[in-house]
Amino acid sequence: MDFNKRKRNEFHSYNAKRKKKEKLVINKSKNNIHTVATGPRKYTVTIALPGSIVANAQGLELKTALVGQIARALVIFCVDEVVIFDDSGIPKEQNIFERHDGVSNENVFFIHLLRYMETPQYLRKSLFPIHRDLRFTGLLNPLDCPHHLRIDEDFPYREGITLDSSLYPKVPKNCTLVEAGLRQKVLVSDRIKPGVRVTLFMKEMSSQKKYINAEVVSPSTPRETMGYYWGYTVRFASSLSAVLTESPYENGYDLTIGTSERGVAFEEIKDNIPNFNHILIVFGGLAGLEAAVDADQNLDIGGDRVEELFDRWINVCPAQGCRTIRTEEALLITLAQLKAIIMKKGK
Template sequence: MKPIRDKPYFSVALPSSLLEGIPTLRERTFRAGIVGRALAIFRVEEVIIFRDPLNANPSFSSSLLATLLNYQETPQYLRKMLFPKDPRLRYAGLLPPLRTPHHPLKGEITQYREGVIVRREGDRALVDVGLDEYIRVKGAHWNVGTRVTVKLFKDGRSGKVVNKNGISIYWGFKVKEVNYGLKELMLNFKNKGYLILATSKYGSLINKVYEVLKERLKECERILLVFGSAKSGLYDMARAEGIDLNSLSDYVINFVPRQGCKTIRSEEAVVVALSILNFLKYIK
């Protein structure tokens, strides 16, 4: 079965503090890699990194998480072009490969490929899509170094730049950093018509709400799933911002009733919640 893009589309919001409290860059990289794999496995379209009001250095923490996830999401043949040497990527080799459709193996023939504009020639541009030869596309308005999605023509030497949202199969996730906190995040997505699900061990037990949630998944087009971190839960952040988490979200859910461990790691929470929602999305 191909990993098709179907509704409802999932977006995930992660706090800037997601990797806080993890002592080494090596372990932070490894943990971020688990998150990235989960996002890809369950076909998340977008991940938003928002500011935790309790995070002492949100800019650094947010930037690190975004850099690691962006690197992991980028096809391997484009990484050297798009990521200059960066100390934050010292342990990038620990990031597990995604093996999504937009990460083809070397020599694998696919209809679409991610590429980078390497040169402009008149009204055309040359794109490196990881093949033996550059692909020629019409149009020269892209800057050199821009990442694009290319649909290859049958001749294998030319193609056209397309919007990846028009591709019927899953084509990776977009990473977006924002400079605001929980309140603005939820208000923005609520105004866009998203179903907003917050996660917390103090929320409604999933076994109590799964039936109504299953029906809501059938009705909505887009879902925002919001996570706290091991350091700062969503209720902690809400109190720090002076807001009511329950009123800003459609549901606050405990996805692990009677959890056996005192705390659940952030990457574990992402895997658990997305796996349950994916199941509810397809159950009859």
């Protein structure tokens, strides 16, 4: 065999091996390999943050970056609910959440961006009209949660948005079509109005028929049945007291934790954290939770007695080296400290 012919054979052999390797990598990407089922998880984690922390950021771009940083922290530590509360004590227009006129206060802006980022990319165009608040969201790092699935990823659950079934052929009378980011539309055996976000249990991932069959389930089902983290919900509270009293859970939060530089060092009480079903961790703004208590007309205590509102009043970073710890920094420090305890004590 001459030299040139041998070289050509070696080149073709190498090229074939490289293509085979690339093919294997592509096939791996079809599975959501970063998601691990931890087993059924009934307990929930709620974080409460004041909307005023966004007002302290200068300019729309920096405000957007701040919310993006917070959203990343929430999903890294598997937070199930985030509450944005008004710590100013100034009444706000109640219907402002329904407006899309380009004007948002800090609470609306905060909630708008958190909800946008939690939504899978293939649903955002349908659920979020063009708005000034979202101008710089393209600069943010993606959350890449388990429910932010690619088009070819096989997974037992998916998020989708209901469609107007009358616009599509051969849809059974009592069924609804859903866009779920797949190559085919999904068919569910429920009548649901168009434009509603739904969680789907995928009975199949592909079909020889026109549509894929699935079942609508509760958004908490992936977590409660298999332990998959399925993003966070966002609600607004008009005051600090509303954070505690307007819980979506039947019996409220059974473990509440307030954070402050004037709290008890976390190391001193970490072995005295009780079991819980629904934990709530509350953070203050630039002036702390004390200022939020003073501004809350529904509370009959002053800021000097704020610790009475919580089961635990903690300081997760004693002997800090700077005058203040920013709320977004305190969020990461606190959740990192509490992660192992939450997993151990949650029921």
